[in-house]
Amino acid sequence: MINKLKQIFILLFVPLILSFNCGETGSAGQVKENKPDLKSMKDSIRKPLDKMQLLVNAYPDYIEKAENNKIYWKDGTTMVYDDGKDKSYEDLLDNPDIEDMLSQEYTLGANWDIPPAKNFEPGRIRNEPFFRKMYGDSKSAVMSNLTTINWFGTSVQVSTVNGVDEQFKSVIAELEKLPSEFHKYFKRTAGTFNYRKIAGTDRYSAHSFGIAIDINTDYSDYWQWDKSMTYKNKIPIEIVEVFEKYGFVWGGKWYHYDTMHFEFRPELIIK
Ligand SMILES: [Zn+2]
Numbered sequence: 001m002i003n004k005l006k007q008i009f010i011l012l013f014v015p016l017i018l019s020f021n022c023g024e025t026g027s028a029g030q031v032k033e034n035k036p037d038l039k040s041m042k043d044s045i046r047k048p049l050d051k052m053q054l055l056v057n058a059y060p061d062y063i064e065k066a067e068n069n070k071i072y073w074k075d076g077t078t079m080v081y082d083d084g085k086d087k088s089y090e091d092l093l094d095n096p097d098i099e100d101m102l103s104q105e106y107t108l109g110a111n112w113d114i115p116p117a118k119n120f121e122p123g124r125i126r127n128e129p130f131f132r133k134m135y136g137d138s139k140s141a142v143m144s145n146l147t148t149i150n151w152f153g154t155s156v157q158v159s160t161v162n163g164v165d166e167q168f169k170s171v172i173a174e175l176e177k178l179p180s181e182f183h184k185y186f187k188r189t190a191g192t193f194n195y196r197k198i199a200g201t202d203r204y205s206a207h208s209f210g211i212a213i214d215i216n217t218d219y220s221d222y223w224q225w226d227k228s229m230t231y232k233n234k235i236p237i238e239i240v241e242v243f244e245k246y247g248f249v250w251g252g253k254w255y256h257y258d259t260m261h262f263e264f265r266p267e268l269i270i271k
Helices: 004-020 040-058 087-093 130-137 139-143 163-176 180-186 237-245
Strands: 063-067 070-073 076-081 146-151 154-159 189-191 212-215 249-250 261-264
Touching: 004 154, 040 063, 040 154, 063 139, 146 163, 154 163, 154 189, 163 180, 163 237, 163 261, 237 249
Parallel strands: none
Antiparallel strands: 063 070, 070 076, 146 154, 189 212, 212 261, 249 261
């Protein structure tokens, strides 16, 4: 009986296994050469590490490498990437690890899911020690890294860390070129740097690090202003796309929507 089964196995599966090794059939029905496709191999091998690597690519001034579940900072210190804990959504906001920050994928441009699914808000989860490490661990430390830039006639303070000030200047130069009907949305600003906790929470706002801006509140919608959680937005996508081009995510793509809010989060923008 066992021998019979062995025979059946050999007859059925060995040709099948061999046929896999002989090469795959391409979309045009032709047999490809049996050469390993190094690029796709590399992509598939790298997949689990891709997200960690995004951090290295996004913050090259500060992060040396990311491997073995650790972020290696250039000052010689390390941070755990994934703490392995299961978290409720509230825990994700209050005590996220670095991996949690990257758990929701930000979609660039106009083709995103609107309105956002419940609690889908890439960028709203922030591991605070990660940002404190780069932008400053106290109000005075953050302030020592700020510079003043001219936002369409208003002086605002933004961080020089990670070249954030230069990214803001690029955004300004491109927004300026948009047709004049767009200008009312962004020429007035509700502010950039503001060292404060998010209302009703113990979490510091991205504004605390000089990496965020709120544009004109007259055309903005914010979930806290209407807790029914009915998504609303007036900000044209053309404006959003300019910010995204320079590494900023938009709070208008969040379930807890904040359509005036843009923040520098290149790890969510680079692919
Ligand atoms: Zn804001």
